[in-house]
Amino acid sequence: MSKLIVDISQSADGYVAGPGVALDAPFGSAGLRLHRWHGLDGAAPTEGDKAASAAMFDNTGAIVLGRRMFDVGEEPGGADGAFGLPCFVVTSRPRPVLVKGPTTFTFVTDGLLSAIALAHAAAGDRDIVVPGGAAVVQQCLAAGVVDELRVHVVPVLLGGGTPLFGAVPAHRELEPTQVVATHLATHITYRLSR
């Protein structure tokens, strides 16, 4: 059964990016700090971190992401588009389909649920992963379409920036199904009942 999975890194104080996010500073003042556990920024991920990185694509058939995340990732993603999957970009600004090697970016202008429907069609029995940004994650939670939430809690206080959680409807129970702790991150998987 295909699931919709949010998979995102946050600081211990709940931010997905530091202050000062811009096209040339996608994570603001935090730089790559929140993604060091992927092996970026010279860090040496442990087996637990590598497993968490791999799990993001293990059974994934499509990606749904926000427009800002696409914009800031377009150049760093390189010629193959990084994801190697059909990607659906939630946006208000239309743009033709973009093919980058094994990755296709489809720009969906009629809302999150439409992007998710297209992703489901593309993914078949495989899962849909939402890697961000925070606005799209919050929309997914508000719409009640999230089956699983994977939060990678990075041991740093940023003191400000883009909060992961915002206007999420009050009191939503979660069920932790897996916790993997390394010195680079605490990887927590929660199941949500729809």
Next chain:
Amino acid sequence: MSKLIVDISQSADGYVAGPGVALDAPFGSAGLRLHRWHGLDGAAPTEGDKAASAAMFDNTGAIVLGRRMFDVGEEPGGADGAFGLPCFVVTSRPRPVLVKGPTTFTFVTDGLLSAIALAHAAAGDRDIVVPGGAAVVQQCLAAGVVDELRVHVVPVLLGGGTPLFGAVPAHRELEPTQVVATHLATHITYRLSR
């Protein structure tokens, strides 16, 4: 060597209380949800939860807490004052020392650092624990006096309320030293370098 330890429960989205905090609703709409792992509210804590509860007092010689936390806990704390330790309440409103069985509450009106100094004198070689509220925790982090941060992340999204972290100085590195995962909470201990 005596340490200053912040020990506090938060929701997965970073709140220590839901909306609507009042004297008769100390955790607002969240009720006792964030403290179920202590065995409150009919829950059955596991060994991991019990160990996390016990650790709060294992080597503790004094408590520093905020005035609101004192006020909302005064009645529920009962005749013995719950803590069984010298407690120092950071407040702007003076009040004579209050003795409740083995617990003494000293009201300190000349600031957090003064309360911590008194707590150190009372605790000797034992640790000082700061159980909240959020305002005092944030003051401790801003003052750079925290040696250890124990966060009990409860699997629920509250969607609003009192955030644990606020105006904390930017980019403070943490070192996770222990993670204990149960179905009721993910108990994370961080070391901070002063």
